[in-house]
Amino acid sequence: MTNETLKTFETVRFAGSSYPIEVMPGLEYAVVRQVDANSPRNDMGSVARLKDGRLMVAWQKYTANKHGSEDYGEIEIAAKFSNDDGRSWGDERVLVKPHLETDFNVQAPALRRLASGDLLLMCMRAHRPPDGQLESASSSMELFRSPDDENFESAGFLWQKTEGNWMQGGATSLLELKSGRLLAPFHYGTGGQFTQHNIVSCMLSDDEGKSWRKAPGDVDLPMRGAMEPSVAELPDGELIMSIRTQLGALFLSRSTDGGETWSLAQTSGLRAPESASCLRCLPGTDHLLILWVDSEYDPKHHHYGVRTPLCLGYSTDRGRTWTHLGILGHRDEFNFFDMGMDFVDDNTAIITYGVYGPNRKDQWEWLDPDVMDLHAIRLTRDWLEERFVTCKGS
Numbered sequence: 093m094t095n096e097t098l099k100t101f102e103t104v105r106f107a108g109s110s111y112p113i114e115v116m117p118g119l120e121y122a123v124v125r126q127v128d129a130n131s132p133r134n135d136m137g138s139v140a141r142l143k144d145g146r147l148m149v150a151w152q153k154y155t156a157n158k159h160g161s162e163d164y165g166e167i168e169i170a171a172k173f174s175n176d177d178g179r180s181w182g183d184e185r186v187l188v189k190p191h192l193e194t195d196f197n198v199q200a201p202a203l204r205r206l207a208s209g210d211l212l213l214m215c216m217r218a219h220r221p222p223d224g225q226l227e228s229a230s231s232s233m234e235l236f237r238s239p240d241d242e243n244f245e246s247a248g249f250l251w252q253k254t255e256g257n258w259m260q261g262g263a264t265s266l267l268e269l270k271s272g273r274l275l276a277p278f279h280y281g282t283g284g285q286f287t288q289h290n291i292v293s294c295m296l297s298d299d300e301g302k303s304w305r306k307a308p309g310d311v312d313l314p315m316r317g318a319m320e321p322s323v324a325e326l327p328d329g330e331l332i333m334s335i336r337t338q339l340g341a342l343f344l345s346r347s348t349d350g351g352e353t354w355s356l357a358q359t360s361g362l363r364a365p366e367s368a369s370c371l372r373c374l375p376g377t378d379h380l381l382i383l384w385v386d387s388e389y390d391p392k393h394h395h396y397g398v399r400t401p402l403c404l405g406y407s408t409d410r411g412r413t414w415t416h417l418g419i420l421g422h423r424d425e426f427n428f429f430d431m432g433m434d435f436v437d438d439n440t441a442i443i444t445y446g447v448y449g450p451n452r453k454d455q456w457e458w459l460d461p462d463v464m465d466l467h468a469i470r471l472t473r474d475w476l477e478e479r480f481v482t483c484k485g486s
Contacts, residue, residue, distance in 0.1 A: 097386050097401060101418040109465050113447065114401075114422040118479075120470040124149055124172055124181045124444065127464050133161035134466040135446030138264050139178070139434040140203040140211060142241045147174040147436055149444065150187060150201040150213060151466050160460040161448075163285065164229075166190065167197035169215050178442045178470040187244055188215055188236065195219055196229070202264035203434070207272070211238045212301060214250070214266045214276060216259055229284060230254045233276070235301050250295045250304045256282035261320035261336070262368025262430040269325055273298050275351045277321035277333060290317035292335060294351040309353030311345045313337050316366070318357065324373040324380055332411050334360065334371040334382060338396050340389035342369050342382075344411055362405060362414060363389060365397025370431045371411075374476070375438040380407040381476075382414070383431045383443065394456075402428035402445055406480050417479050420469060425450040427457060433471075443469040 103114035108123040115121055125134040133154035142148055152167045159165035169188040172181040190198040196218040204212045213236040221229045232252040236244035251258055258280040267275045274297040281288030292311040297304045311318045313335070320336040331347040335357055342364045343357040362384055369384040386403040389396060401422035405414040421428050426449030435441045448464040451457040458464075 097403065097416070097419065098422065100416075103419055103422065108467065109447070109463055111423065111426070111449065111463050113426065114419065116404075116418050116420050118475060119420070120179055122178070122180055122468045122470075124151065124466040124468050125153065125170070125184075127462075130156050132156065132460055133165065133448075133464040135430040135464065136200055136262065136264055137432050137444030137466055137468070138201050138203040139432070139436060139442040139444065139468075140205050141436040142173075142211075143209075144241070147178050147442065148172070148203070148241075149174070149181060149442070149468065150203055151444070152197075152199045152201065161458060161464055164196045164218065166192065167199050169198055169201045169213075177440065178436070178468060181468065187213065188234075190217065198234075200260045200264045202260070202266040202276070204266040204268055204274075206268055206300060208300065209239075210300075211241055212236065212247075212266060213238070213244050214264075219253060229257060231258050233258070233278070233295070237301070247301060250276055251306075254280070256280060256288055257285045259285070263320055263322040263370045264432060265322055267323060267325060269331075269350060270329060271350060272300075273350055274301055275323060275331075277323045279317070279319045279321065281317070290319045292318040292321045292333070292345075292354075294321075294323070296351055307352050309347070309351075311335065311354050311357050313339065313343060313357060315339065318343070319366075320368040322369055322371040323351070324371045326373055326378045326410060327376075328378070330410070332371060332380065334369045334384075336366060336368050337364075338366045340364070340396065342384055360411065360414070362386065365389070365393065365399055366395045367397075367399050367429060368431060370433050372433045372435065372441070374473070375435055378410060380411050381405070381433065381441075382407070383420070383433055383445070385428060386416070399427035399429055400424070402431065406476070406483075415480060415483050417476075417483055421445065421447060421467070423447075423449065426463070427451070439473040441471040443471055445469075
């Protein structure tokens with residue numbers, strides 16, 4: 093693959109999975125879950141710190157089924173725990189199961205510790221269409237609440253049995269804004285997942301998730317539309333959203349009214365294939381971090397470019413310009429996707445991402461590949477600040 097990014101940044105090898113990948117020197121990597129005979133795919137993680145100090149990661153774990161690793165395969169929401177601040181993960185358990193008589197799966201978990209102390213878990217139920225046609229599929233986004241970090245009970249729905257496909261996609265997110273409002277970005281349309289035109293909006297709650305409403309503001313873009321939004325809140329309350337597109341770049345939109353309305357989306361200046369990103373604010377600052385795939389636009393590729401390498405960007409001017417901090421993951425003929433970044437305290441974030449491959453020429457690369465694993469990276473503020481100075485200086 094021809095990519096100037098790969099020539100610019102130093103990498104080392106991480107051999108956690110069956111295929112080693114090139115990673116960033118100085119960071120701590122771990123494998124959360126590998127594929128095996130009972131689980132053909134693991135991805136889309138969300139991390140929270142528990143009251144006893146441990147970390148919990150929730151992710152979508154595919155179970156052995158006739159659809160394998162397809163998006164409409166059978167999925168449950170699983171969890172693992174870390175006693176060493178994200179350096180290793182164990183003690184797997186299941187948090188939410190699908191209702192297989194009515195659902196394809198349950199997917200896209202997002203954890204959020206509220207200021208009140210409760211832990212929320214949000215995930216989407218993808219429903220089986222009555223007529224058997226995927227274009228008739230619908231979804232419901234369910235909310236679970238745990239007062240003790242152990243038992244999650246259903247606390248209602250953000251939406252139920254939509255007409256068309258409503259979803260979060262590859263960068264799950266549930267925010268509690270400084271105002272106390274809960275915000276869940278998503279995209280929606282009136283057809284099926286693979287054919288509908290997508291529009292971005294947000295679900296809002298001003299009573300800790302007891303009731304929800306769709307924001308009046310939408311974000312739309314050409315071609316397949318605006319997809320898989322990720323939102324960060326700056327200290328003054330401005331919200332910034334990164335958006336997956338088919339336009340060769342990530343796009344950004346902004347809100348100054350708590351997510352009610354959004355500005356006309358503009359290019360971020362970061363080239364990208366059709367792939368998710370994850371946008372976060374560094375706690376206590378107005379600096380932004382972004383995870384994204386930095387690859388060349390290719391209109392002949394089904395994702396408008398390959399999904400490697402996975403990179404990290406840093407902005408000190410509210411997303412107007414970006415400093416490239418380097419490559420977090422890369423291997424030729426592999427793909428990096430469904431990424432997340434959760435600050436578990438003011439100084440530590442856990443990055444999660446899925447990696448799959450190697451690509452095959454005789455089928456779509458995401459159909460039962462040799463590897464479709466969930467990885468994690470422990471990221472510290474000290475490393476970020478040192479890395480930013482180094483990259484800015486060079």
